[in-house]
Every structure is written in C-alpha cells, then in structure tokens.
Amino acid sequence: MTLGAARAGPAKRASGAAAPPLPYDEMRDAKSRVRPHYAALAARIETLSADELAERQKTLERFFLLQGITFTVYGAESSTERIIPTDLLPRIIPADEWKTIEAGLTQRLRALNMFLADIYSGQQILMDGVVPRDLVLRAPSYRREMQNLYVPHQAYANVCGSDLIRQPDGKFAVLEDNLRVPSGVSYMLANREASKRVFPGTFRGAGVRAIDRYPDLLLSTLKSMAADWRPNPQVVVLTPGVYNSAYFEHAYLARLMGVPLVEGRDIVVHDNLVYMRTTTGLRRIDVIYRRVDDDFIDPLTFRRDSGLGSAGLFNAYRAGNVVICNAPGTGVADDKAVYAYVPEIVRYYLGEDAILPNIETFLCREPAQLSHVLANLDKLVVKAVGASGGYGMLVGPHSTRAQREAFAAALQADPDNYVAQPTIQLSTAPCLVDHAIESRHVDLRPFILSGEKIVVTPGALTRVALRKGSLVVNSSQGGGSKDTWVLTDRKELSP
Amino acid sequence: MMLARVADSLYWMGRYVERAEHLCRLSDVMLTATLDRTESATQIARIALAAVGDPDDAAKARNPYDAARALVLDREDSGSVASSLARARENARQVRDQITTETWERLNLIHLRMSDPKAARTFAEGSQAFLHDTIADLHLFKGAADATMSHGEGWRFFQLGVYLERAQLIGALLEVCFGDRGRRGVTDHSALTSLLRMGCALEPYLRVYTADMQPRYILQFLLLDEDFPRSVRFCTARIEEHLTSISRHVEAMGLTGPDRLAGRLRARLQYADIGEVQAGGSSAFLGAVLDECAQVHRQVYETFVAYTLEQRLPA
Numbered sequence: 137m138t139l140g141a142a143r144a145g146p147a148k149r150a151s152g153a154a155a156p157p158l159p160y161d162e163m164r165d166a167k168s169r170v171r172p173h174y175a176a177l178a179a180r181i182e183t184l185s186a187d188e189l190a191e192r193q194k195t196l197e198r199f200f201l202l203q204g205i206t207f208t209v210y211g212a213e214s215s216t217e218r219i220i221p222t223d224l225l226p227r228i229i230p231a232d233e234w235k236t237i238e239a240g241l242t243q244r245l246r247a248l249n250m251f252l253a254d255i256y257s258g259q260q261i262l263m264d265g266v267v268p269r270d271l272v273l274r275a276p277s278y279r280r281e282m283q284n285l286y287v288p289h290q291a292y293a294n295v296c297g298s299d300l301i302r303q304p305d306g307k308f309a310v311l312e313d314n315l316r317v318p319s320g321v322s323y324m325l326a327n328r329e330a331s332k333r334v335f336p337g338t339f340r341g342a343g344v345r346a347i348d349r350y351p352d353l354l355l356s357t358l359k360s361m362a363a364d365w366r367p368n369p370q371v372v373v374l375t376p377g378v379y380n381s382a383y384f385e386h387a388y389l390a391r392l393m394g395v396p397l398v399e400g401r402d403i404v405v406h407d408n409l410v411y412m413r414t415t416t417g418l419r420r421i422d423v424i425y426r427r428v429d430d431d432f433i434d435p436l437t438f439r440r441d442s443g444l445g446s447a448g449l450f451n452a453y454r455a456g457n458v459v460i461c462n463a464p465g466t467g468v469a470d471d472k473a474v475y476a477y478v479p480e481i482v483r484y485y486l487g488e489d490a491i492l493p494n495i496e497t498f499l500c501r502e503p504a505q506l507s508h509v510l511a512n513l514d515k516l517v518v519k520a521v522g523a524s525g526g527y528g529m530l531v532g533p534h535s536t537r538a539q540r541e542a543f544a545a546a547l548q549a550d551p552d553n554y555v556a557q558p559t560i561q562l563s564t565a566p567c568l569v570d571h572a573i574e575s576r577h578v579d580l581r582p583f584i585l586s587g588e589k590i591v592v593t594p595g596a597l598t599r600v601a602l603r604k605g606s607l608v609v610n611s612s613q614g615g616g617s618k619d620t621w622v623l624t625d626r627k628e629l630s631p
Numbered sequence: 632m633m634l635a636r637v638a639d640s641l642y643w644m645g646r647y648v649e650r651a652e653h654l655c656r657l658s659d660v661m662l663t664a665t666l667d668r669t670e671s672a673t674q675i676a677r678i679a680l681a682a683v684g685d686p687d688d689a690a691k692a693r694n695p696y697d698a699a700r701a702l703v704l705d706r707e708d709s710g711s712v713a714s715s716l717a718r719a720r721e722n723a724r725q726v727r728d729q730i731t732t733e734t735w736e737r738l739n740l741i742h743l744r745m746s747d748p749k750a751a752r753t754f755a756e757g758s759q760a761f762l763h764d765t766i767a768d769l770h771l772f773k774g775a776a777d778a779t780m781s782h783g784e785g786w787r788f789f790q791l792g793v794y795l796e797r798a799q800l801i802g803a804l805l806e807v808c809f810g811d812r813g814r815r816g817v818t819d820h821s822a823l824t825s826l827l828r829m830g831c832a833l834e835p836y837l838r839v840y841t842a843d844m845q846p847r848y849i850l851q852f853l854l855l856d857e858d859f860p861r862s863v864r865f866c867t868a869r870i871e872e873h874l875t876s877i878s879r880h881v882e883a884m885g886l887t888g889p890d891r892l893a894g895r896l897r898a899r900l901q902y903a904d905i906g907e908v909q910a911g912g913s914s915a916f917l918g919a920v921l922d923e924c925a926q927v928h929r930q931v932y933e934t935f936v937a938y939t940l941e942q943r944l945p946a
Contacts, residue, residue: 201743202736204724378725387727397728402634406944413635415784415935416880417943 157304159561161575162227173230173623180338181225186571189224192334193568196224199330205322205384220323221616223567224334227578227598228342231625237300237308237582238592240492245296245584247482248313248469252292254485255468256282266484267477271501274552275474275521277316277467279430281437285454287463288361291586294461295354295425297321297597300492300580302563309493311560311579313470313478315462317427320597321583322385323617325350325392328595331619343624347595350583351392354425357587361459362422369422371395372412374403376428376444386427400428405448408455423459424449430464438464472521472555473499496558500551509556510547513540516556517607518547531607533559562607567600567618577601579609580620594622632880637729638788639936640722645792647719648738652769653800654683654712658699659762660828664821665695671822678817679829682804683710699758704751712765713745731779737772741765787873791931794873795924798866801830801853802921805863809850810914820844827853830861850913851905863920864900870927871897881934886942889930896923 163174170178181189200206200219229237254261255272262269272278297318299311328347332339355371362369375386377399390397396412404411404418411418426433432442437450452458468474476497482490498505498516509516513532520528530543547554564575582596598620599609609615657679664675676695680688683702691698703712720742723730744750745765754761773793780786808817808826817823823844827833830853839856840848856862871893878888899920908916 202739203732204727204735204739378721383724384727387724391728396634396637397726398634399636402636404940406940414632415635415638415788415877416632417884417938418940419632 157561159577160302160304160306160563162302162563162565162578173228176338176342177226177228177335180335181573189568189573190571193224196222196330196334199333200326203326205326221600221602222323222327222330223576223600223602223616223618224331225566225568225573226331226335226619226621227565227580228621228623229580229596231623233308234594234622235625236491237580238594240308240310240490241296241298241582241584241592242590243482243486243488243491244298244310244313244478245293245586245590247485248296248315248478249290249292249586250485251481252463252466252469253287253290256287256292256465257284261481261484264484266480267474271473271477272468275468275471277430277465277471279465279468281450281454282463282465286456288363288459289586289588291361291588292463293466293469294357294361294463294586295321296584296586297581298584300582301495301560302580304561304563307493308580309495309560310478311495312472313475314581315466315470317429317462318581318583319382319385319427320581320599320617321350322388324583324593324595324597324620325388327597327617327619331621339621342621343626344621345594345624347593350593351389353585353591353593354389355393355395357585357591358423358425358461360587361461363456363459366422370420371423371425372398372421374398374400374424374426374428374445376400376432380427382427389425400443400445403446403449405446405452408448408452408457410446410449410452410458421458423461425461430467433460433464472497472519473501473552476555495560498556500547500554500556505556506547506551509554510544513544515559517559518543518554518556521553521555529608531559534605534607559607562601562609565598565600565618567602569602569604574604576604577607577609578618596620596622633729633784633788635936635938637726637785639932640726641729641785641788642792642931644719644722644726644738645789645794646796647715647722648769648772649793649796650800651712651715651719652766653797654702654710654715655762655766655769656831657682657829658702658712659759659766660825661695661699662758662762663828664825667821671819671825674817674819674822675825678804678807678822678826681807682800682829684803696758700754703758703762704745704754713750716742716745726785729785730776733779734772734776737768737775741768741772744768784877787877791870791873791877794866794869795928797861798863798870799921799924801861801863801866802917802924804829805850805853806914806917806921809846810917811912816846818846823849832859832861835859847905847909850909854908854917855900855903855905864897864903867893867897867900867920874927874931877935886934889927889934892923892927892930896920896927899923 163170165171197219200222206219251261261267262272293315295318297314297320300308301311302308324347358371359369372395373386373390375383375397387397398412402412404413410421412421428444431439433445434447434450435442435445436447453460476499479490479494482488498509500506500509516532518530530539562577562579565578566573567576578598578600580596580598583593585591598618600616600618601607601609602616603614661676661679664672672695673692676692676698677688680691680698685691701708705711706713708714720738723735723738727735776789817826824833827836827849832853836852839852852859853862855864857864859865871890874888874890874893878890881888
C-alpha cells in the first residue's frame, strides 16, 4: 500500500481566527519525508496490499478476542465485553527521545513521592507557601487517615502511568500523572505480543527494546515494600472482580507474576493481621497490589457501602502488618489542580527544572484565570478536577454552543472544581482505518515503577483517537491503542 | 494452597463443562434416532429428556428436533448447553490467572461460537455437525487442561468437578432406563444402542460384550466397569483419588476431609455384584450412589470453601 503524504488536516475553524500550528507527525517531517526511525516500517508497508494489511488486522483482532482481552464500556447497551480497538501499525520512538522521557519521568515521580511524603507528615511545602494549603487539604483525594503513616522508601505511588503528549514543536509534555490505580499496562504487553506476530521481520530488524520484564519488575517492586522481618512476603493482586472493566488486566498481571488474584470477599482481617481464605485455611498476606479505588478499600475507614474491599484492612495497614500499593491518598498528587504546581514541586524538592514540561493550565479558582477561561471556552479544554477517563470534559473547538453554555454555568457555580488548558494538537501517527492508512491523534502512556528504586519500562501504551479529528484517546470514549516501539541506541550497541 | 473461591470456581468449571458435553451427546443421539425413523425414536427422546430431569418428557419427545434445539441453544433455560458453557466460561474467567492460556483459549472459543448470533442458523443447517464439533472442542479443552496445566490442587478440583458431575449424569441416565419406578424396561435393540451412545460407550462396550445387546450387560458396563472412563465405578475411583490428594493438607490440621465418604462410595461400586444389584432393585442401589455423590459435593464445599472461620483462625 502506498503511503500518501497527506497529513491530518487542521480542524475546520471560524474564519479570521489565527491558524493553530499543525500537529506533529510522528512518521514524517515538515517536508513530508519519512523520518529515519520509521523508514523500515514504511518500506515494509509499501510492499503490502490493502487486503494483506486488512488480513493482518484481522489476525490481530482474533488474537485479542481469543485471549479474552476485552474491555467493558460503561453506558454501552449492546454488549458488556468488547475488544479494545487495536491498530496494527506500531508507533516508534527513537532512543535519544526516549532518554529524555525516561529521565523526565524518573525525576517527576521522585519529586511527587517526596511531595506525598511531605504532605502526609510535616507539610513543609505548605508552610513555605509553594502550593496553596487549601488546594491540597480540601482536595477530595487527600486522605487524612494517611497522616504520619510510615511508607517504606517513601514510595507512595508504586505504579505510575503518566500521560504524555507531543506538542506541535516535537517536544513531549506531561498532560496528566496517574498515581492512583493506573491501568493499561496489560494492553502494552498484549499489543507487543500481537505486533511481533504481525511484523516479525521489521520487528527483528528495528532493534526494539524488550518490555517483557515488566511483571517481574512489578513483583520485585511490590516485594521491596514488605516489612524486612517477613522473609518471603506473600504478594496478592486485589481486584474488584470479574465485572470490572480492567478485570482482564488484573488477572493477567496476577498470572504473569504468579501471585493469587483475590477479591475483597477472599480477605479476612483478624487482630490487625490480613489473611486470605484458602482451601487449607487462612494464609497471611503481606503486600496487596490493589486495583480498587481508595474509597472502596475498607468500609470501616472509607465508604461504608463498599463491598469490594475488606473490613479492617486499613487498620492492619496502619499497624504495619500489611502494605497497600499504591498507598491510599496518592491521588492528591495527580489532582488536576495540584498538577499546575508540579514544576514548582520538582524545583522545591530536587532543586532542578522539570525535564518534561507541563501543559499551561488555568485554575478556575483564581478569579482572573476564571474570566479568561470563560471568555475563551471555544478554544480551551475544560476538565473537572475530580473526574478521569475523559468524562466531565469540554473540548472547546469541538463543542456546541449549548455544551459551552452548560459548562459556563457549571464553572461559575463551582469554579474550584475546574481547570482549563489550551487545546493541544496531539501528534499524529499512521493508523489503519477502513482499509486505508490515515493519520490519527495519539498520546503516550509509559509505566513507571517505584519501590526501593524507580524503573521506567522502555515501552508504553500509545492511545489513539480513532475518530477522525478527535483528540480524545480514552478507551471509554472511542479510543484505541497500538504497540509502541522504543528503539535501542545503536551507538551503545557498537563497540 | 489456593484460594477457596478459586477452588470453587475450578470445580464448577469442571461440572459445567461435563454437563455441556453430556447434553450435546444426548441431543445428538436424539436427533440421530429421528433420522432413522425407527419406532423407538420417541422412546429414545423420552429417555434423554427424562435423564436431564425434564418433567414434560412425554410431550416434548414427540418433537425431538425442537427438544434438542432447546436443550442446546435455549439461553433462558439454565440447564441448556449454551447456559452451561456460559457458566463454565464465567467460572474460568474468574480464575483466569489459574488456568493456562492454552486451556482458556479452547473454552473461550467454544463459548464464542455458542453465543454467536449465527449459532441458531448453523445449528439449523447441520445440527449433528454442530454438536459433533462442540463435543470435539470440549475434548480439546480437557486435553489442553491435561497437557498444559500443572496437575496440582487446582487441576484436581477441576477433575473432581468433572467426575462428580459425570457420575451423577450417568447415574441419572441408568436410573431412567433400569430403575423400577413403574417405567417399562428398555429392551428394544436400537434403544439399547442409543443408550450406549448417550454414554459414549458403544464402541468400548462392543469390544467387551460384542454386539450382544443385553440390558444386564449394559447396566454392568456403565455402572461397574473398571476401565471405561464413563462408568460410575471409574468416576468414583477418580473422585476418591483426587479427594485423597486434596485432603492431605486439611488432615494434617486434624480435620476430617470428604475422602472417607468418597472411599466408601468407591468401595460400594468396586465390590458390587450385578446379580445382587438387580436382585435388590437397581433403583435402590442407584439411589444410594446418587445420594452419596450429593453428600461428597456438600462436604467438599463445607471443608474447602465455606468453612467457618472460628476453626481456622490461629490460636
């Protein structure tokens, strides 16, 4: 199939407005030449007919269906289980760009863990007025119960999945930090399995860095959180159950780590010790990799109506008899309003400038910024502070007048609850859509582990906005994903 | 050591898979009998329907095709093949981390085909091919489990489910044919052949007893044969074997496991004599066997899954 030089055209805009910069094209430079790191893949695609590509796409989808790699879309009536849309053309990141990403993510997570350790102990950063006190302490994700609780290695967020986007100038920036229960890593691993089948030759030749150590690195990260005096700590994965949209991922990780996948009803807390019900009686649990939100961990401490967690779990955690990963209350560091202060937070704790910049963010709690946001609703993206998954969001340029009016009213009623950012033209990458190769907007979600040390897996989940022109990549909103190849540094390979 | 909930799911996965396979076979035999247009077609359909506990067997047996289609595809009926497979797969999904990818893929594939909107049409176009493929795939599933899963505790719970279900299904089938609840005994040649087919036993039977179709031999074969994998005796021997292995750990804790019951059940079949069974009334014997199977099931649940915490908390 010939690769047309067509780029994703800029969205239609009202006449008279300044033209927004064209999005960065991952495969082609400004003169439409294929970038060197995409050359091999582009050459391979040229040799394949549209039918052959469609055939490979089918193979890929069948692989996902057979494995039961499915996702539950909330609000969809037809079926509860669907395959996550997956694109067969990998997204490629050269070694030098990855180096910056890796350094930037490591720096950022180190600072955010220090921030959490500070917030949940002496709160020095609030005393020094770097971050407004009420912004942190009034955030719904702040957990007073976590105050003065010992967390090994100050590793609050053991698993972090940050959302990066590439701006029109080619630089990566952080759009969001996910420090609560980030998901998607199983898709990263499954996409890789699939793309090895679809493009084996190109894959071998490209020098793609391996990501298959993720499960054992995750296990050793979790084990490093256990108390020293427990010689062979029992790690478990806690899932809300088979009806959760990410259940496949929970089972997948438990299987690859070789640890039990437990539900709340399998857990018994007695005398501040945590056990699971096995066929031969009760067995101690030392570390819980929980994939249940803070609110649902323990009905005695958090939400009383929760049936997903286990009564008494939090007290056992406070007593130091079990470790919950990620720690409850990490959400305060990925709060969309606190986000605006992350560059300051990095400078405060590490004395360094942030390697990965933030996206410019307007806090609607500030009256001056609120009026700017209200005046520019058609150009900005407005997000509710507490929401995630692409819900509660207004994408200005793609919105209707009625939607903007509804948001304006909501903003004025509860300004603290909203932030706004300029509409960023996410970079585009080639995707196979209806038998043709077209550009679609993509983001990048790498996964960072932090326990005794911080490890960035050399790979990521690239999320794709499959609807033409759309900028929303969330799987719950018509997004898909594709494999991400991080290339080996050739210079380091040759002697 | 494994989670109690997981053991329970593996056990039920085994039971549902076995049930689905058995129902496919009953439907297949029912449909084959209709094709031959023999006079016993209705009787065969009645046997099959009564064996799955359908109270309307007499009425439905007059239209074996509709009865078979409902038995296979009716999602409203919790006892159909489609429902059994959906539950087997749901149980497998809950313990996805415990079963190998090879095993999971087989079961998922069968479920996807059964729940495909086109399934009804495929069944209409060639019901026997459809049933044949489903049975073959279920064999592949069991084979994959056998060949790729570790033969540890989890696998034993799965096998326990398979054999306990099988013992009960074959027992129920024999009760319908040879029990003395006022039903006319099955003596017709083609009905007897069909009965053996329902137990997947025709060829192995012929090798032992030749083509001499005698109700007494058939009862002896399906109930007491030592080597045939679908005889009740064979099933109970496996049940005892798996339970003995599973119970080792709880017995080490000073508790009694359900293996004593299983041993008694196995002995009952191992030392039975077909003459004595018939003299004392097959119904009484089969009833006792089915009762003890149900007891084993209850005790497995009480010992391994739903035990009271007071007994197991550290002192």
